[in-house]
Amino acid sequence: MRKIPVAEAVGTTLCHDITRIVPGQEKGRAFKRGHVITPADIPKLQDLGKEHIFVWEKGDDLVHEDESALRLARHAAGPGLEWGEPNQGRVNLRATCDGLLKVQVDRLNMLNNLDGVIMSTLHNNRSVAAGQNVAGTRVIPLAIERHILEQAEAISSRPGPLISVKPFRSLWVGIVTTGSEVYTGRIQDGFCSVLKQKTAPYGARVLGQVIVPDDPGIISMEIRRFVGEGAELVLVTGGMSVDPDDVTPTGIRGTGAEVVFYGAPVLPGAMFMMAYLGHVAVCGLPGCVMFNKATVFDIVLPRIFAGERLSRGDMVALGHGGYCQECADCRYPDCSFGKSAMV
Known part of the structure; x- marks a missing residue:
């Protein structure tokens, strides 16, 4: 130059x-x-x-900022992503489908530690929509040394893409509503409509809802029945606290399901239970899911519909960023809630 x-x-x-x-x-x-x-x-x-x-003078061992940004975008982008044309040296990556954004955070940090190279993204494990910009990349100088760019490309593409979007899968959902007060008709259930509203954006297909008394044996039976009918996700509502009449956790355990976590480090949502009966996710939902705009359920739901099996480590990591400020004007997911430190 x-x-x-x-x-x-x-x-x-x-x-x-x-x-x-x-x-x-x-x-x-x-x-x-x-x-x-x-x-x-x-x-x-x-x-x-x-x-x-x-x-520009030809012959330099330099790569122009536009070409550099395009090369970085191509190497970093995995399934579910596309990129646009350079604008002022920057190239954006956008989702091609509704899904779960996956960012290899350790490698992202390695990339950004290189002199003159940047890549910025939305948070890992965030729900994104088709057409939404999820990341942007560029180099800082007008032209960057070729060997630095090649190092950045290697970090971006191996092993596997740096950034990708896992599309949501339409799941069959069974809803088991517990509580003798609902079963006997003393009060009307308010959970089912909320759950349909929360799961609909992911393409959920509701098999049905059953209302049962506070009987762990019956709760276990109905969970297993839904699984036998093809449910890929079972949501069990109510009875999740430590009161003696709240036996939903006992009912979930009674199915033989593997309990990953009971007592999530998230507020609201501490009494949440995450379990698996074979490949089927079984979630015990506390009452806050019905009343609060954003809870632990909203954090784990997109990961379930993206086909991920959550581990104990995944749940433990939710404590960082797991405190909801319950703002009067809720902006979730455009806020700090649920932005886990898990890499």
């Missing part, structure tokens, strides 16, 4: 985008890479504070 005065630049070709910023109003591209400078452009460039421009 060679730097030349703007006043002498007529007829030369820009080798980088030039940005125009109007404080408080806009930031955008004033001149695009490849633009041939005309006499009329000189005062405009000077108004942007440009007294010099860069001219």
Whole structure:
């Protein structure tokens, strides 16, 4: 690259985008890479504070910022992602489907530790929508040394892609509502409509709902019945506290399910139970799921519908970022709640 005065630049070709910023109003591209400078452009460039421009000289062992960003995007992007054209040296990655964003955080940190290379993403294990931008990448200099870029490409693509989106799978869902007060009709159930609303965005197909008394044997029987009918997720509501009449955890254990965790380090949602009966996820849901906008259930739900089997370590890690501030104007998932430190 060679730097030349703007006043002498007529007829030369820009080798980088030039940005125009109007404080408080806009930031955008004033001149695009490849633009041939005309006499009329000189005062405009000077108004942007440009007294010099860069001219590309072939033969340098450097890779231009646009090409570098495209190469980084191609190497980092796994299934469920696509990328756009460079704009001011930056390339965005966007989801091609609704799904769960997966980021290899350790390798992302390695990449960003390289001089002159950056990749920024949304949080790992976040639910994203088709067409949503989930990451962006660029190099800091106008052109970067080839060997640094090649090192960044290796980190981005091996082993496996740095970033991907796991599409949500439509699951058959069975709902077991516990509570003698609901079973006898003393109060009306409010859980089922909430659960249908929360699971619908992931393509859930509800097999049905059954209301049972506080009897662990009956709870176990109905869970197993739903699994036998093809349920891929069973949601068991109510009776999750430590009161003597709350026997739902006993009923879930009575199925022979493997209990991964009971007592999640998340507020609201501490009385949540995560279990598996074979390959079928069984979730014991505390009452807060019905009343609070965002709970532990909202954190684990997208991972279940993305086909992940949560481990005890996954649940333990939810404690970091697991405290909901219960804002009057809830912005979840665009907030800190549920942003686990798990890498």
